[in-house]
Amino acid sequence: MEKLHPRVRFVWGIGAAVTAAVVALVVAVGTVLGERVAVVDGVTAGIELPLGISVVVFVLGLVHALARFRIWQFEIQEDALYLERGVITRIDTVVPFVRVQHVDTQRGPVERATGLASVVVYTAGSRGADVTIPGLTPDRAQRLQSELRELARESEQQDAV
Amino acid sequence: MKLHPISLPYRALSRGITGASMLFFAGVMASGTLDLVSAALTVPLLVLGALLGGAYELAYYRRFEYELTGDTFDIRSGVFGRREREIPLHRIQNVDISQNLVQRAFDIATLTIETAGGGETEASLQYVGYDEAKRLQDELRRRADRVEADRAADTTVGETSAETAVDGTAAAEDGTSHPIPTAGSTDRRRSTDATEELLFSIRPYELVLLSIASVNPGALVLSVLFFPYVELIDVSTLLAFAIPGGARPDITLVLPKLGALVLGAWIISAGMTLARYYGFKLTRVGDELQYERGLIQRYSGSIPLEKVQTITVTDNPVTRTAGYATLVVETAGYTAGQSAGTESAIPLAARERVYELAQSVETFEDPSFTRSPKRARERYAVRYSLVVGALTATLYAADLTLGGPDQWYAALALLAVVPVAAHLTWLHRGYQTQDGHVLTRSGFWTRTTKVVPYYRLQTVVRQRTVFQRRRDLANLTADTAGAFSIRQRDATAIDIDADDAARIRGVLRDRLQESLRKRRLRDRTEPSSRTDGRVAERGTDAADGIGTANDDGTPGRDDDTDERTVNRDADTDDGPSERDDESRPN
Known part of the structure; x- marks a missing residue:
């Protein structure tokens, strides 16, 4: 089984930081409004509550990112792409090559900054129709993409589905 | 081709009324409320609105044209923005016809075309004559079949017959150079011209049972909003009861009203279902299931069997007790009946009949399910206990803060039903792996059994x-x-042993590859003639024999004579239509 690139933890960590910031903002606005309207007694708008909550969110996010990295793995097997992921809910997915519709590589801004890329595998399934493999070096992503494309094409030709 | 002439006055009238009422209303507003113009202006506005509406429809009618070509269905339309569409026939999944009362009186219908991979209706012809709609439905199915088959043949023998692939239809129908394929293709057409075979028509008893056992969420809203007994119910009483702290109406006053509301909703729901499935009829035409239904609005639609993905059998406690079930056949990207969800192949019938039909669509065996391990049941008991606990806690909190229900602890009585509920949940869950299919089942209120071919x-x-x-x-x-x-x-x-799950996952994976290999082998046993390729495709893909009438799951693939007999009862003479002449060089 292949692990993701360790640097993906930074990508997810930044995601956690952004979430924490958004939560802090929402809580801050909430407390200010709450104080003004005085719906909830004893709430004073201050920096402590939003900050405290956002720190908790950030720490949880970091822990989640670390656990996620530890669990995430994938493998190109004989007839299918196999992935294991998920912290709270563990998800193991089998994507048969025959069912691969097309394969993308993607690079978001954070990924570009950290020099990483993702590969997205699309199927025609009704749910989970696309599977994303994050945390790949651009080179690996390219190779994985062409590899999957090739495997999909081969099995397609064999099976004429 | 143009739309039906009647659709012009019909559309013009309905559009004219819309336009007239809009302008009239604007005029009334302007003269009355705003006092900008004199009230006398409303009448000319009314006329103007009607004229504008009518003129638009005239232009629409004149602009709208459709044409069925060899491999596309073309539509040119648009009054202000012109639009030209070519819908490739092999992309067409479903062709549906609907008629309301007025349209039935004029013998016109709406024809809608659905394609795969689009959430929205691809094309809608409003309105064509009913016969024309039927003809188009039939023609589209037939040609889509043909194009599809050609394409399948292309993929199968793509490399060997690269030059024939250039012009699929002509080559496939080319009788002079491929005598045997011609026989095959003639049969092919015959099979698509096959006689209609009535598979199911709903009986009054079934319709009534279906109606009283169905739940339409919308009915409750209708029940509250629109019906005369709303006085009797007086929603404000109910609301007053629900608002804590307010003056509390007597519970004896509230309960009957609540009862009346629910009863009303139930009756409306039953009425809606009755109107929806009145006169339901399912027929098999060639490789398609076609259904017809509706009391006021008449629908007719198609389910292409070679595109069936899963088969679903559902029942609820009422229908289950009576030994009845519902059959739903799911096709790829089928969006028909968008407003109403997935179309039923059989809204309600005796369970044996449902399985009989399901097994003719997909040849699976009678299910015998493996239940989840008993520890799953404990899990449900814990889960439901927690729900009861949360409910009690909420009521208690309401009691504390709002002086809410005094007997908040009464909710704990629900704990008594928790073991029963857990057991029932567990009882109705299960799975089975068969030779060709995997089956799953779950749900007590709506028990859903799914059959998925590998x-x-x-x-x-x-x-x-x-x-x-x-x-x-x-x-x-x-x-x-x-x-x-x-x-x-x-x-x-759901909730099967984790190791079993991993094992079954492996089984599914292997069976998928195996079934694909089998299909490949079947294709290979065929000489690489295009038509044979298509027949093979048919046999494997069209769900191994729609067993009811023909057993073409296995035979007929290595012998064209055989194929002809399999596609028997083609008493409709296959007189060459204009299309055939066009695509066949001789």
Whole structure:
């Protein structure tokens, strides 16, 4: 089984930081409004509550990112792409090559900054129709993409589905 | 081709009324409320609105043209923005016809065309004559079949017959150079011209049972809003009861009203279902199931069998007790009946009949399910206990803060039913792997049994939540390309042993490859003639024999004579239509 690139933890960590910031903002606005309207007694708008909550969110996010990295793995097997992921809910997915519709590589801004890329595998399934493999070096992503494309094409030709 | 002439006055009238009422209303507003113009202006405005509406429809009618070509269905339309569409026939999934009362009186109908991979209706002809709609439905099916088959043949023998692939239809129908394929293709057409065979028509008793056992969420809203007994119900009484702290009406006053509301909703719901499925009829035409239904609005639609992804059998406690069930056939990207969710192949019939028909669409065996391990049942008991606990806590909190229900602890009585509920939930869950299919079942209120052929599998997903991992359980989902809808569940074996899940995942995977290999072998046993390729495709893909009338699951693939007999009862003479002349050089 292949692990993701360790640097993906930074990508997810930044995601956690952004979430924490958004939560802090929402809580801050909430407390200010709450104080003004005085719906909830004893709430004073201050920096402590939003900050405290956002720190908790950030720490949880970091822990989640670390656990996620530890669990995430994938493998190109004989007839299918196999992935294991998920912290709270563990998800193991089998994507048969025959069912691969097309394969993308993607690079978001954070990924570009950290020099990483993702590969997205699309199927025609009704749910989970696309599977994303994050945390790949651009080179690996390219190779994985062409590899999957090739495997999909081969099995397609064999099976004429 | 133009739309039906009657559609001009019909559309003009309805559009004219809309336009007239809009302008008239604007005029009334302007003269009355705003006092900008004199009231006398409203009448000319009314006329102007009607004229504008009518003129638009005249232009629409004049501009609208459709044409059925060899491999596309073309539509040119648009008054202000012109639009030209070519819909490739092999992309067409469903062709549906609907008629309301007025349209039935004038013998016109709406024809809608659905394609795969689009959430919205691809094209809608408003309105064509009913006969023309029927003809188009039939022609589209037939040609789509042909194009599809050609394409299948292309993929099968793509490399060997690269030059024929250039012009599929002509080559396939070319009788002079490929005598045997011609025989095959003639049969092919015959099979698509095949006689209609009535599979199911709903009986009055079934319709009544279906109506009283169905739940339409919209009915409750209608019940509150629109019906005369709303006085009797007086929603404000109910609201006053629900608002804590307010003056509390007597409970004896509230309960009958609540009862009346629910009863009203139930009656409306039953009425809606009755009107919807009145006169339901399912027929098999060639490789398609066609259904017709509706009391006021008449619908007719098609389910192409070679595109079937999963088969679903549902029942609820009422129909289950009576020994009845519902059959739903899911095709890829089918969005028909968008407003109403997935179309039923059989709204309600005796369970044996439902399975009989389901098994003729997909040859699976009678299900015998493996239940989840008993520890799953404990899990449900814990879960439901927690729900009861949360409910009690909420009521208690309401009591404390709002002086809410004094007997908040009464909710704890629900604990008594928790073991029963847990047991029932557990009892109705199960899975089975058969030779050609995987079956899953779950749900007490709506028990859903799903049948997924291995060769339709897309991805296989095993999921374990934190709580499932504690008990070493897992969900295993067999995903297909069926259309997603909220009412439908995935084919998921819920809470099975985690190791079993991993094992079954392997089984599904192997069976998928195996079934694909089998299909490949079948294709290979054929000489690489295009038509044979198409026949092979038919045999494997069209669900191994729509067994009711023909057993073409296995025979007829190595012998064209055989194929002809299989596609028997083609008493309709295959007189060459204009299309055939066009595509056949001789």
